[in-house]
Amino acid sequence: MSLPTSAYAAHSPTDELAPWSFERREPGAADVLIDIAYCGVCHSDIHFARNEWGFSQYPMVPGHEIVGHVVRVGDGVTRWKAGDRVGVGCFVDSCRTCPSCLEGEEQYCDSGSLFTYNGTDKNGVITYGGYSTQIVVDENYIVRVPESLPLDAAAPLLCAGITTYSPLRHFGAKAGTQLAVLGLGGLGHMAVKFGRAMGCEVTVLSHSPSKEADALKLGAHHFVATNDPEVFNTHASKFEMILNTVSAEHDYNAYVGLLKRDGQMVLLGAPNPSPLSAFPLLVKRRSISGSLIGGIRETQEMLDFCAEHGIVCDIETIAMSEINVAYERMMRSDVRYRFVIDMATLK
Ligand code: NAP
Ligand code: ZN
Ligand code: ZN
Numbered sequence: 001m002s003l004p005t006s007a008y009a010a011h012s013p014t015d016e017l018a019p020w021s022f023e024r025r026e027p028g029a030a031d032v033l034i035d036i037a038y039c040g041v042c043h044s045d046i047h048f049a050r051n052e053w054g055f056s057q058y059p060m061v062p063g064h065e066i067v068g069h070v071v072r073v074g075d076g077v078t079r080w081k082a083g084d085r086v087g088v089g090c091f092v093d094s095c096r097t098c099p100s101c102l103e104g105e106e107q108y109c110d111s112g113s114l115f116t117y118n119g120t121d122k123n124g125v126i127t128y129g130g131y132s133t134q135i136v137v138d139e140n141y142i143v144r145v146p147e148s149l150p151l152d153a154a155a156p157l158l159c160a161g162i163t164t165y166s167p168l169r170h171f172g173a174k175a176g177t178q179l180a181v182l183g184l185g186g187l188g189h190m191a192v193k194f195g196r197a198m199g200c201e202v203t204v205l206s207h208s209p210s211k212e213a214d215a216l217k218l219g220a221h222h223f224v225a226t227n228d229p230e231v232f233n234t235h236a237s238k239f240e241m242i243l244n245t246v247s248a249e250h251d252y253n254a255y256v257g258l259l260k261r262d263g264q265m266v267l268l269g270a271p272n273p274s275p276l277s278a279f280p281l282l283v284k285r286r287s288i289s290g291s292l293i294g295g296i297r298e299t300q301e302m303l304d305f306c307a308e309h310g311i312v313c314d315i316e317t318i319a320m321s322e323i324n325v326a327y328e329r330m331m332r333s334d335v336r337y338r339f340v341i342d343m344a345t346l347k
Helices: 043-049 151-158 160-170 186-197 209-218 252-256 296-309 320-331
Strands: 002-009 018-025 031-040 066-073 085-088 091-093 134-138 178-182 201-206 222-225 239-244 259-267 287-290 315-319 338-342
Touching: 002 134, 018 134, 031 085, 031 151, 043 320, 066 134, 066 151, 085 151, 091 134, 151 160, 151 186, 151 296, 151 315, 151 338, 160 186, 160 239, 160 296, 178 186, 186 201, 186 209, 186 239, 186 296, 201 209, 209 222, 239 252, 252 259, 315 320, 320 338
Parallel strands: 178 201, 178 239, 201 222, 239 259, 259 287, 315 338
Antiparallel strands: 002 018, 031 066, 031 134, 031 338, 066 085
């Protein structure tokens, strides 16, 4: 028995996404069947759909910012029941025994976590993501969406939210930290909200001067338009941490110069690599690091933090059929600040 599922899929790096259908597995003893209400649209979906990272498998059903309701559960499931409001993020399984898995950092699993889409599971089956009506997921890779968070505006927390929350926590953002958020898109706007909630002094660095008013409304204290080259002098050596969320190729070195002594730039965006010079790093003992989403436990912590602080994403809801237009708008940095697909439009 299997479950017929409607979806939108990419069939090649150059085709637009189009309606498609496939079969989900019948839930096993440890599985949960989720009716998908909304799915956020992450820039990684575009990188994957267009094979910009070189390991895409087609047909591909993108989508890893999934929220919905539990429909039914397998015999062995104790933590979830029909009707629960739940979320699924970027991965749906991992080895469960390596040090990273045991420490709740499953995204860094030594065997590689199983991506929600474009992954190959232990039975050799390719995973399909949230641009679909339903999904079957192991009960240990699901989080609870607090009642106070609207499902649509909570969906992007499953990737954009955790990807910005996790490095702020891990690298010790706190009251008074001089934090810069580079790129005000889906990730960037959540970084502003979390930075503000953690008491940081938040500056947005953006190549879109038209976003200034939004940045301040989202909670930033300052806005710097990076298309004026002079700002790299006036803001030199200013920030303790830069969260770099830019999705397109850009010069890392220029931004390293904005870090204080011992400051660090955390790469979250994953464009083609840019050459890196040693000098801007060594003259002030600056560093560059990276961070990948967050583990299940921390994703739940982030959702609870959002409920406590009244944080949700700023979204524009779209019908499934509008996905290709949404991708084009994201390529023009024209998203305020996350597209979320209403899956009722596919049912
Ligand atoms: P997004 O909503 O499209 O936002 C990206 C932002 O980057 C844009 O809004 C724009 O901000 C800036 N930007 C775009 N093109 C630029 C250019 N040519 N020069 C300078 N800035 C430019 O994308 P997103 O969903 O936030 O994702 C951002 C990146 O993070 C993607 O590469 C994605 O794959 C990656 N990602 C990584 C993780 C992780 O775990 N590390 C998780 C999710 C996503 P301004 O208009 O303000 O300049
Ligand atoms: Zn994502
Ligand atoms: Zn592992």
